[in-house]
Amino acid sequence: MQSTDLVQGRHPGWPARLGPLTVSAGVVRLRPPRLTDASAWSLLRMADRTSLENWEPGGPGTWAERNGLLSWPGQWSALRRMARRGQSLPFMILVDGEIAGQVTVGNVVRGALRSAWVGYWVGSRFTCGGVATAAVALVVDHCFGAGGLHRVEATVRPENEASLRVLAKLGFREEGLFRRYLDVAGGWRDHVCLALTVEDHVEGLISRLVAAGKARRG
Helix, strand or coil, X not given: CCCHHHHCCCECCECCCEEEEEECCEEEEEECCCHHHHHHHHHHHXXXXXXXXXXXXXXXXXHHHHHCHHHHHHHHHHHHHHHHCCCXXXXXXXXXXXXXXXXXXXXXXXXXXXXXXXXXEECHHHCCCCHHHHHHHHHHHHHHCCCCXXXXXXXXXXXXXXXXXXXHHCCCEEEEEEEEEXXXXXXXXXXXXXXXXXXXXXXXXXXXXXXXXCCEEC
């Protein structure tokens, strides 16, 4: 049986704005993508190709074609469509009002599973200030609250130490290794699977960061 929200064309936890959460890099907020994000998004992606391309699944065309200014309208439209269908919760990461990256909850499955994955990236200027950790904390707390999910997982290449540190800080547990899982940087790469469920989330991830002195609310 579908929930009342789904019957009426709404989806748990969407649309939403999350934050603010203050970390050493500044004030972190999350909001839905906008069509007008094209220029800022493309400039950040193009400038940080070296730091992003080794960790992200490939696709048709060159990096410039996938991340140039003209590619954003199609990506924005797809994100908007999936969010409206309840299949995804896509957010832009803002630091002091400036676009710093993205965090996306995807493959949302309801029913008895109530599960999704979370993926994220931040520009190189924001990688050492707690931004990614804050963004993931905000979105996972939202998933387990208004989003109505039971499980959130993340898959990361074993070589991606920075991303693994983000998830470790938030208490994600390692559940196994997916062999030759995704086509990344010209080859089929192994990925570590990490996850949290509601039962692991009693205190909340934001509260965990605040208690550790890594962030403050507002």
